[in-house]
Amino acid sequence: MNPTIQNQLNHRSIRKFKNIPLTSEEVNLLVDVARHTSSSSFMQSYSILSVTDPEKKAKVAVIGNQKYIAESGHLFIMLADQHRNQLIAEEQGFDTDVLGSFDRFFVASTDAILAAQNILLAAEAMGLGGVFLGSVLNHADQLIELFNLPKHVVPVLGIALGHPDQAPQLKPRLPREIMHFENTYPKLENVCEALKDYDAIVHEYYDLRDANNRVDEFTTQIAKGMTRKHPGRMQLLKFFQGQGFIQY
């Protein structure tokens, strides 16, 4: 078993940090790791925003409704970014209509998300910890304004990092056979029944984590999750379209 895979199999999200900011050397190394990630057609259609201003960090925490964002040792926001490429093309007299396609939004966000995973894993390998923040999508419009994002730039994922001040258990994942298929997508039936053992394992995990805080089984979490309709998240398409993305 090699150390990279050991790191990957040991991943836990960390949401409680010591009050120690990351050094600029650490931040630069993480950005370098991001830079060496694959990108679609070598277009590198993403950028990284470091939020070090405590007021802006606090605002992201309020928007995301996650106090630990403000307390993290470093906050990255990964941006799908076609603005830089648009300027390059325009300076050379090329038309950039294609940036309105869903495709060009999607490859840009894919670049940003691949780089995000590399950043988090590198941080974990350095003995740091962190958590992805889908909550930067809660009010994409507010983040766009807060960070002055130009057209064809949107936030896609945040990463809160820091020196861990907790040591959570490994969270049990879906069994392989219900998420890894060969050559064709199988007909799934009676999924709750098929996941009975997994439900019990998840329940035990939550019980061990905090016996006083009764948490649902996996399938119940999923079912109830369908009722979660954050007003900002339900307008995400509109906010991204307002940035010039996903016109067709």
Added chain:
Amino acid sequence: MNPTIQNQLNHRSIRKFKNIPLTSEEVNLLVDVARHTSSSSFMQSYSILSVTDPEKKAKVAVIGNQKYIAESGHLFIMLADQHRNQLIAEEQGFDTDVLGSFDRFFVASTDAILAAQNILLAAEAMGLGGVFLGSVLNHADQLIELFNLPKHVVPVLGIALGHPDQAPQLKPRLPREIMHFENTYPKLENVCEALKDYDAIVHEYYDLRDANNRVDEFTTQIAKGMTRKHPGRMQLLKFFQGQGFIQY
């Protein structure tokens, strides 16, 4: 410097493979690495398809217009998957309208893409090599049919893996200062001028790789790339909407 970060900084895409298929132990380990990746709200809204049928693999290679897909030692296709969760919720009598939101498509594809990066890096750590295949988006409609993907399941990224039969140079990436910002998105101007040195470095890289095959500088690649409008890719939104995603 630790080995995980060394692996990350040494990433090269591999597009030429020895004729050795991955073992089932290797495939299972890579799937386990994927399973331990973070997922949005613990919903694990993604699945992994292994394409081992040589005919189907050849078809993916034709659709992607990349011969090396057929010659790879293993082919994964990462799926944004809300079908399993939909079944779970329906079995419990919950409404699943929310799956039509852009948000629920986007978190599912993010889950799949984060896991993809972990798979590629784990493969590299094992001495294998590989390349991401955005080309699975070329004709998403054809892949949906080929793999019998139900509603709320779409391909988002392929990964061709294998034993490397080439040793490419490290590809030079955009300089940090043009893609990593602090607290606000800066006003970018004269980007081509700012990237003059980088253009020269990229040009030298291609020259060393193959002096006979004249390749553009970075900024010229980006500009010309704006004219690339693959007919299937320009319909990607329509294909994903046909699967029930991104209705609003």
